[in-house]
Amino acid sequence: METLDFLLQGFAVALTFENLMFAALGALLGTLVGALPGLGPANGVAILIPLAFGMGLSAEASLILLTSVYAGAMYGGRISSILLNIPGDEPAMMTCLDGHPLALKGKAAESLAISAIASFIGSFLATIGLVILAPWLARFALKFGPAEYFALFTLAFATLGGITGKNQFKTVIAACIGLMIATVGIDLSTGNQRYTYDILELYEGIDFIIAIVGLFAISELLVFIEKHSSEGLKRVVLNKLKLTAADIIGILPTSLRGSVLGFIAGVLPGAGASLGSFISYTLEKRIIGDKGHFGEGDPRGIAAPEAGNNAAANGALVPMLTLGVPGSGTTAVLLAMLVSLNIQPGPMLFTQNADLVWGVIAALFVGNLILLLMNIPMVGVFVKLLSVPPKYLMPIVTLIASVGIYAISNSAVDLFFMIGFGVLGYILRKLEIPLVPIILGMLLGPEMEKSLRHALTLSNGDWSVLWSSSLAVGIWTLAVVGLITPYILGPILRRKMTKEAEKVQITGS
Amino acid sequence: MKKVTLKRALLAAVISGLCSQSVFAFEQSRSVDCIAPAAPGGGWDFTCRTIGKVITDLKLIDGAVQTNNMPGAGGGVAFAHVVGKRKKDDALMVASSTATVTRLAQRQFAGMDPERVRWAGAVGADFGVIAVGKNSPFNTLEDLIAAMKADANSVKFAGGSAAGGWDHLKVLMAAKSGGVTDLKHISYLAFAGGAEALTQVVGGHISAFTGDVSEVIGFLESGDLKVLAVLSDERLPAPLDHLPTAKEQNITAVAPNWRGFYVPKDISDEAYQWWVDSLDQVYASEQWREVMRKSGLMPFHKTGEEFKTFVDEQVQEIRALSTEVGLIR
Numbered sequence: 001m002e003t004l005d006f007l008l009q010g011f012a013v014a015l016t017f018e019n020l021m022f023a024a025l026g027a028l029l030g031t032l033v034g035a036l037p038g039l040g041p042a043n044g045v046a047i048l049i050p051l052a053f054g055m056g057l058s059a060e061a062s063l064i065l066l067t068s069v070y071a072g073a074m075y076g077g078r079i080s081s082i083l084l085n086i087p088g089d090e091p092a093m094m095t096c097l098d099g100h101p102l103a104l105k106g107k108a109a110e111s112l113a114i115s116a117i118a119s120f121i122g123s124f125l126a127t128i129g130l131v132i133l134a135p136w137l138a139r140f141a142l143k144f145g146p147a148e149y150f151a152l153f154t155l156a157f158a159t160l161g162g163i164t165g166k167n168q169f170k171t172v173i174a175a176c177i178g179l180m181i182a183t184v185g186i187d188l189s190t191g192n193q194r195y196t197y198d199i200l201e202l203y204e205g206i207d208f209i210i211a212i213v214g215l216f217a218i219s220e221l222l223v224f225i226e227k228h229s230s231e232g233l234k235r236v237v238l239n240k241l242k243l244t245a246a247d248i249i250g251i252l253p254t255s256l257r258g259s260v261l262g263f264i265a266g267v268l269p270g271a272g273a274s275l276g277s278f279i280s281y282t283l284e285k286r287i288i289g290d291k292g293h294f295g296e297g298d299p300r301g302i303a304a305p306e307a308g309n310n311a312a313a314n315g316a317l318v319p320m321l322t323l324g325v326p327g328s329g330t331t332a333v334l335l336a337m338l339v340s341l342n343i344q345p346g347p348m349l350f351t352q353n354a355d356l357v358w359g360v361i362a363a364l365f366v367g368n369l370i371l372l373l374m375n376i377p378m379v380g381v382f383v384k385l386l387s388v389p390p391k392y393l394m395p396i397v398t399l400i401a402s403v404g405i406y407a408i409s410n411s412a413v414d415l416f417f418m419i420g421f422g423v424l425g426y427i428l429r430k431l432e433i434p435l436v437p438i439i440l441g442m443l444l445g446p447e448m449e450k451s452l453r454h455a456l457t458l459s460n461g462d463w464s465v466l467w468s469s470s471l472a473v474g475i476w477t478l479a480v481v482g483l484i485t486p487y488i489l490g491p492i493l494r495r496k497m498t499k500e501a502e503k504v505q506i507t508g509s
Numbered sequence: 510m511k512k513v514t515l516k517r518a519l520l521a522a523v524i525s526g527l528c529s530q531s532v533f534a535f536e537q538s539r540s541v542d543c544i545a546p547a548a549p550g551g552g553w554d555f556t557c558r559t560i561g562k563v564i565t566d567l568k569l570i571d572g573a574v575q576t577n578n579m580p581g582a583g584g585g586v587a588f589a590h591v592v593g594k595r596k597k598d599d600a601l602m603v604a605s606s607t608a609t610v611t612r613l614a615q616r617q618f619a620g621m622d623p624e625r626v627r628w629a630g631a632v633g634a635d636f637g638v639i640a641v642g643k644n645s646p647f648n649t650l651e652d653l654i655a656a657m658k659a660d661a662n663s664v665k666f667a668g669g670s671a672a673g674g675w676d677h678l679k680v681l682m683a684a685k686s687g688g689v690t691d692l693k694h695i696s697y698l699a700f701a702g703g704a705e706a707l708t709q710v711v712g713g714h715i716s717a718f719t720g721d722v723s724e725v726i727g728f729l730e731s732g733d734l735k736v737l738a739v740l741s742d743e744r745l746p747a748p749l750d751h752l753p754t755a756k757e758q759n760i761t762a763v764a765p766n767w768r769g770f771y772v773p774k775d776i777s778d779e780a781y782q783w784w785v786d787s788l789d790q791v792y793a794s795e796q797w798r799e800v801m802r803k804s805g806l807m808p809f810h811k812t813g814e815e816f817k818t819f820v821d822e823q824v825q826e827i828r829a830l831s832t833e834v835g836l837i838r
Contacts, residue, residue: 056549145714146698186583188699191615191673191836198619200589203582342551344701348708352727408548410578411586454698458665458715 003135010358013060014366019359022057022065023367027374030072035382036393037080039220040089041073041273041313042329042436046216047397049209049337050404059341059353063360066337067317068367070330071123074273074313075371078115078306079382083108091273091309094281098294098301105297109241109379114299115306116375117248118255122307123368125259126266126314131361133267134350137322141347144323146454147466151475153448156325159268159482160437168486170433177428178441181206188446189453201413208336208442210405210414214421215428215435217401222426224394238380251303254284258307265308266315266328273328276312277305278493314364321345321357325444329436332443339443340408535779538600540572543770545604546587548580553604555804556768560604560632563796569787584609585618591773592625599780602629602770609771610820611675614827615837627781628820630788630812631769633801635721637679637740637762639755642710643733645717650738650758653717654687661691667715669703669724673836675766676703676719679740681830683755683762692834710734721766722749723805740764745807767809769816785813 013019026048033044048069052062077092082099095115102111144152160171184195185205196202261283262276284304285294292298316328324345326332338345349357375382405418425435452466459465467473541564543557554576561574579587587603595601603626613623639650647653656663661684668676677697684695698715700706703724710718711733718725718734722745728734738755739745740762745752755762772784791797792810800806811819831837 142708142712145709145712186671188671188701191671191699200582200585200619203585203617204580340548342548342702344704346705346708347712348704351731352704408580411581450700454709454715457696457698460662 010362013359014362026068030069031076034073034076054404064363094305102297118303118306121255122310126311150451155479174437175441178438179445182445215425218422219425255307262308262311263315266312273312277309280308541600546584556604626771631767633806634765634767634809637764661694667706
């Protein structure tokens with residue numbers, strides 16, 4: 001019941017006029033970012049962080065804005081999947097399978113509406129899951145001492161590549177780059193400066209936000225310049241929506257199953273939204289079997305992955321808020337944002353910043369409703385926006401990024417750092433080295449180092465402290481499983497995913 | 510004779526009048542700058558914005574106080590900026606606190622020392638505190654210090670500043686005045702913030718917490734934490750007057766984390782005096798009392814020469830302590 005009280009207080013925060021506006025704005029921008037192929041949710045949030053700083057928003061408003069962007073991006077990804085057979089972001093890949101064939105049958109509007117409803121159900125149920133699980137996990141997290149945290153961070157690194165990650169070696173390289181960047185600055189445990197060369201600007205280390213904006217937003221611009229792709233996507237005309245109650249009831253069981261699976265996939269570190277949508281889709285296909293016509297435009301084939309990826313997105317917030325360990329790339333970016341706002345995620349967040357946490361959770365409910373409203377009657381607007389040429393979009397993105405970064409500290413040095421990271425991001429993209437592990441390395445590296453040193457200080461140098469509690473042993477076991485599974489399951493899952501995707505390309509084209 | 514005297518008297522009066530007028534002739538610019546050497550949202554940012562508002566409300570200047578955020582190197586970037594580029598700027602104050610002095614004392618701002626600015630005044634403080642979890646065997650600071658006398662490494666402290674930072678120094682100060690000789694072997698675990706350190710103490714993983722009073726208030730009500738001592742001269746005002754001070758337990762450690770300002774070195778004495786007078790007026794104002802009450806700041810007021818002497822003493826104390834435990838050479 002205590003939880004309900006907090007949630008009501010949260011609604012009081014989220015329903016103020018100002019915060020409602022930010023939720024709506026975030027939902028709109030997020031859907032747009034998600035819809036544009038190439039700009040995933042992590043990029044979207046990264047690009048819009050400077051906007052929050054630039055406007056000088058309070059912690060609550062910034063977080064409400066950015067979590068709405070996050071939720072919006074998960075909605076938006078499906079639009080280009082369905083209309084153009086190009087996933088707007090990675091988790092929306094599975095939506096292509098049945099969404100596009102249905103659109104080809106002249107039912108694009110129905111396809112979009114069904115996916116919006118499934119997204120809503122997934123997101124809504126996962127937010128309820130968050131409300132139930134997060135406070136419980138926050139209390140449980142008090143049992144985590146330095147040794148347990150060290151094991152937990154190792155787990156996060158072990159599962160970094162994720163089960164669907166392509167090249168484990170490149171993931172490791174990326175994580176190492178992040179770890180190296182993170183060593184710059186004052187070393188908490190000794191008070192010594194590391195790699196600062198008496199340059200005052202480096203004493204506090206390199207700001208996550210600058211690295212994130214540079215790596216994601218600026219490198220996006222460089223890639224765009226190189227491609228010369230100044231034309232927008234082809235224009236699509238939508239049919240008039242004819243959706244019956246029976247259609248909605250038809251996808252309900254599927255959406256429920258997809259939501260639960262997606263939420264679990266989201267809470268587990270490393271799995272993420274892509275896996276959430278994939279598992280939901282394959283399971284649904286198995287349950288329904290020959291009675292359905294999957295791959296040819298079955299509505300349930302649209303509902304399953306969409307419920308799955310939206311639920312996973314919210315599920316990933318659970319470990320981020322309660323333990324300070326992000327479950328996905330986007331939550332890593334949100335975590336960096338929290339840290340920049342002087343808010344330390346972890347068990348104490350729920351007692352010390354109750355207003356903020358519950359405000360954000362309530363905003364997830366509100367934002368989700370706004371998104372549903374936006375995505376059914378107003379879907380035409382987004383479809384039109386898809387045909388806006390990137391030559392108009394990219395300069396705006398760059399402008400927002402630069403102004404926002406400058407606004408954080410009024411320092412031109414930060415802008416040079418941002419550009420430097422942009423160039424680094426561009427080179428890494430060319431080498432196909434993933435960018436998200438860099439951010440995770442930067443965020444988790446110092447925490448992991450600190451936990452290890454604290455654990456050893458407490459035990460007076462006895463290493464066995466690292467596996468002395470049953471909790472720690474449990475986490476170590478998970479870490480080992482997480483490290484080995486990709487080598488066994490990865491190739492099988494990946495083959496299946498590409499096979500499904502190829503099938504669509506054949507039927508779709 | 511009489512005439513001459515009268516003339517002289519008149520002359521003297523006029524001259525002295527002119528002189529005294531020139532003392533008060535300093536006119537502050539329409540608006541002044543306050544540098545907060547951190548990102549928006551932190552303590553220094555708060556100091557600048559609240560003081561700025563009170564200065565404007567009291568009409569000490571015609572315009573407004575503009576807060577400029579200049580984060581970097583724990584205040585080092587702002588310090589170097591003021592020393593290097595704005596040393597004659599009359600209309601500039603910089604928010605500072607014990608953390609600034611700690612870093613200066615330990616020579617952490619490359620090539621800088623406390624003599625290169627003028628210390629204007631402090632207008633409030635948060636006092637140091639040493640606390641333990643509710644299941645801890647220690648009930649007084651004396652118990653804790655006694656255990657440390659037997660084995661300095663037996664008590665582990667968690668705090669929200671880097672090793673050698675203010676939270677670490679508080680432990681060393683208390684231990685030293687309590688008669689612990691083996692200061693080098695006291696374990697201090699550094700966290701990125703007080704909240705993170707408290708989590709570990711409340712969770713029972715680390716034995717003691719060192720930090721500021723404002724950080725533990727939330728945990729006093731829930732009973733998760735036992736405060737062993739507040740490091741202040743006297744007991745804090747109600748409702749915190751039930752907390753014992755270290756002094757009552759014969760440990761003379763006083764650790765105020767004051768909030769105040771420095772101004773550039775080469776401004777005129779009149780301009781410096783204007784800042785001192787203004788800070789005195791702010792401290793005496795009803796508006797500032799209200800800010801202190803709301804933000805949990807404790808009474809602490811030193812300006813001008815008195816403040817300068819206090820800063821010098823704090824620098825000496827920190828330097829001596831840091832050298833003793835090998836934090837600086």
